Amino acid sequence: MSKELVIISGKGGTGKTTLTSSLAYLMKDKIIVDADADAANMYILMKPKVKYSEKFKGNPKAYIDPDKCTGCDICRKLCRFDAIDITDDGVYVVDEIKCDSCRLCEIACPEKAITMKDVFSGEWYESETEYGLFVHAKLYPGAENSGNLVTMVKHRAHILSEEKGIEYILVDGSPGIGCPVISTISGANFVIIVAEPTPAGLHDLERVKKLCDSFKVKSGVVVNKYDLNEEKTKQIEEFAKKEGIEVLGKIPFDKCVPDAIVNLEIPYAACDRIKNAIEQIYKRAMELL
Amino acid sequence: MKIAVTSGKGGTGKTTISLLLAYASENPQYIDCDAEEPNGHLFLKPKIEKRIPYTELVPKINEDICTFCGKCADACAYKALVVMGEPLKKVMFFDELCHSCGACAYVCPVEGALVEVEKQVGEIAIGKAGHIDFVMGQLNIGEASATQLIASLKRDYMDESKTVILDSPPGTSCTVVETIDGVDFVVLVTEPTPFGLSDLKLSVELVRDMGLPFGIIVNKHEDEKHLIEDYAKEENIEILYRLPFSEEFAKMYSKGSLPFEKYKNDFASVLKRIEEKL
Ligand code: SF4
Ligand code: SF4
Ligand code: SF4
Ligand code: SF4
Numbered sequence: 001m002s003k004e005l006v007i008i009s010g011k012g013g014t015g016k017t018t019l020t021s022s023l024a025y026l027m028k029d030k031i032i033v034d035a036d037a038d039a040a041n042m043y044i045l046m047k048p049k050v051k052y053s054e055k056f057k058g059n060p061k062a063y064i065d066p067d068k069c070t071g072c073d074i075c076r077k078l079c080r081f082d083a084i085d086i087t088d089d090g091v092y093v094v095d096e097i098k099c100d101s102c103r104l105c106e107i108a109c110p111e112k113a114i115t116m117k118d119v120f121s122g123e124w125y126e127s128e129t130e131y132g133l134f135v136h137a138k139l140y141p142g143a144e145n146s147g148n149l150v151t152m153v154k155h156r157a158h159i160l161s162e163e164k165g166i167e168y169i170l171v172d173g174s175p176g177i178g179c180p181v182i183s184t185i186s187g188a189n190f191v192i193i194v195a196e197p198t199p200a201g202l203h204d205l206e207r208v209k210k211l212c213d214s215f216k217v218k219s220g221v222v223v224n225k226y227d228l229n230e231e232k233t234k235q236i237e238e239f240a241k242k243e244g245i246e247v248l249g250k251i252p253f254d255k256c257v258p259d260a261i262v263n264l265e266i267p268y269a270a271c272d273r274i275k276n277a278i279e280q281i282y283k284r285a286m287e288l289l
Numbered sequence: 290m291k292i293a294v295t296s297g298k299g300g301t302g303k304t305t306i307s308l309l310l311a312y313a314s315e316n317p318q319y320i321d322c323d324a325e326e327p328n329g330h331l332f333l334k335p336k337i338e339k340r341i342p343y344t345e346l347v348p349k350i351n352e353d354i355c356t357f358c359g360k361c362a363d364a365c366a367y368k369a370l371v372v373m374g375e376p377l378k379k380v381m382f383f384d385e386l387c388h389s390c391g392a393c394a395y396v397c398p399v400e401g402a403l404v405e406v407e408k409q410v411g412e413i414a415i416g417k418a419g420h421i422d423f424v425m426g427q428l429n430i431g432e433a434s435a436t437q438l439i440a441s442l443k444r445d446y447m448d449e450s451k452t453v454i455l456d457s458p459p460g461t462s463c464t465v466v467e468t469i470d471g472v473d474f475v476v477l478v479t480e481p482t483p484f485g486l487s488d489l490k491l492s493v494e495l496v497r498d499m500g501l502p503f504g505i506i507v508n509k510h511e512d513e514k515h516l517i518e519d520y521a522k523e524e525n526i527e528i529l530y531r532l533p534f535s536e537e538f539a540k541m542y543s544k545g546s547l548p549f550e551k552y553k554n555d556f557a558s559v560l561k562r563i564e565e566k567l
Contacts, residue, residue: 014300017484041298041484059366080390082440097466097499100436102390103366141461141495199545200328207326210430229543253539261482262514 297488
């Protein structure tokens with residue numbers, strides 16, 4: 001079994017992709033996974049050559065056959081997701097974006113006018129990059145179920161790693177604490193939580209740390225842009241100490257990082273000021289993995 | 290007027306822009322719909338007057354009268370119920386999988402065997418921060434989806450006589466759809482980076498799909514970075530405002546404050562511009 005290193009953050013924009021892409025640069029013998037399906041960004045820096053792609057089915061959505069529907073209104077009253085509308089011409093229709101796929105309307109319709117129809121909710125890709133194989137995906141706007149998509153890209157990466165005898169899987173995870181993150185961290189061998197020294201940063205860190213604990217996954221913290229607010233950084237370090245998680249490293253703020261990204265360069269390769277910190281984080285993470 | 294502020298992903302300054310807009314309005318209500326990670330209160334520091342538990346319905350089974358027919362489990366599309374018949378006679382319920390759809394209760398043939406009860410999955414806080422009416426939804430950790438909570442925020446707590454600013458969750462998935470559904474205008478916040486542009490395109494696709502009027506605010510704007518400008522021009526989208534990049538701003542933000550007064554006039558004109566467009 002290959003080992004899985006996952007990078008997550010309590011919130012987007014904390015520099016998660018900066019760190020993941022830099023680790024992708026340093027790490028040998030791995031498959032890179034972009035599991036941030038809602039806002040996939042790694043591909044921009046990885047410049048992938050897509051070798052294979054496939055559409056991904058989401059949960060089936062309700063569909064009302066207008067020829068069978070008598071307009072009894074039962075389905076609309078029962079649907080708790082407000083997904084059934086009546087058009088100006090009095091036709092019953094399902095709003096696919098709102099439909100939660102619960103099937104209650106299908107069960108309840110006395111005319112059997114409702115069936116569940118498959119819809120595609122995204123695409124996933126297998127690509128080659130300068131830094132190794134890359135599995136990534138795109139969710140169509142408004143589509144839900146990114147949790148499933150994350151599970152799928154990770155699964156795909158594990159199959160590939162077995163086939164090719166690759167030792168590590170490096171995952172750029174989803175931010176937040178919702179269902180996609182739960183899918184991202186389940187099965188991980190080690191999770192790096194990227195935190196920013198902001199009031200929200202500490203709060204977000206507490207929440208993801210709890211989440212990792214509840215899934216019994218080992219985790220460590222990286223403070224990004226730590227020198228923007230040294231006091232908050234101290235608070236994060238104190239929190240980590242209290243909770244018994246290691247601070248793997250602190251990355252200084254460097255204007256060079258956003259500039260590197262604008263030029264589509266990997267921050268580690270482009271910015272001297274952050275090199276030391278990232279190397280240290282890399283070494284420590286590999287020891288703990 | 291209902292304005293939703295959203296961005297392809299987190300950390301682009303969505304909360305900052307929402308708050309600056311709210312502050313600049315004379316009669317604002319700020320609703321933090323980012324129920325997984327609400328942050329607005331950290332900057333507004335509102336006086337919370339009321340905390341209301343937010344509940345959803347989940348099934349409760351009375352095993353004394355249940356016949357273990359299994360109909361409820363068959364109806365549950367999310368596999369939240371497992372029924373074991375003879376000799377075990379047990380119904381197991383996995384509440385973290387339940388979407389509160391009501392299908393199980395609808396199909397149960399035995400009266401009283403399966404009733405729906407309220408379970409607290411989050412909280413709604415209401416208060417005031419200066420002249421800003423403040424509303425925040427917060428989901429308990431481990432609850433899968435905030436969509437219904439956002440629906441409740443909008444249905445039960447929105448004050449339409451005010452200028453309502455809805456601070457949306459990040460991304461382009463169901464929670465964002467719920468937040469922006471039915472608003473008068475959507476503000477898309479972005480940064481002049483390739484990441485920002487990639488996320489912005491997804492958001493634009495979404496708001497266009499939903500047929501909502503929208504405009505862009507560029508955060509951390511720098512004159513020499515044209516990515517967003519070029520895209521907006523090409524797509525014929527108005528850039529409502531450019532908030533310049535400043536290290537001082539970043540430092541202030543990291544200390545939990547924002548230069549509200551400094552930008553008040555600017556954002557008041559943004560609000561006026563939006564009103565004119567409607
Ligand atoms: S329950 Fe069936 S027949 Fe009645 S309104 Fe809905 S689709 Fe039409
Ligand atoms: S499947 Fe469920 S959510 Fe979808 S329309 Fe029917 S009742 Fe509503
Ligand atoms: S449908 Fe009702 S009676 Fe049948 S197993 Fe479920 S709870 Fe029991
Ligand atoms: S309410 Fe819906 S999701 Fe929850 S257990 Fe019943 S059928 Fe399943």
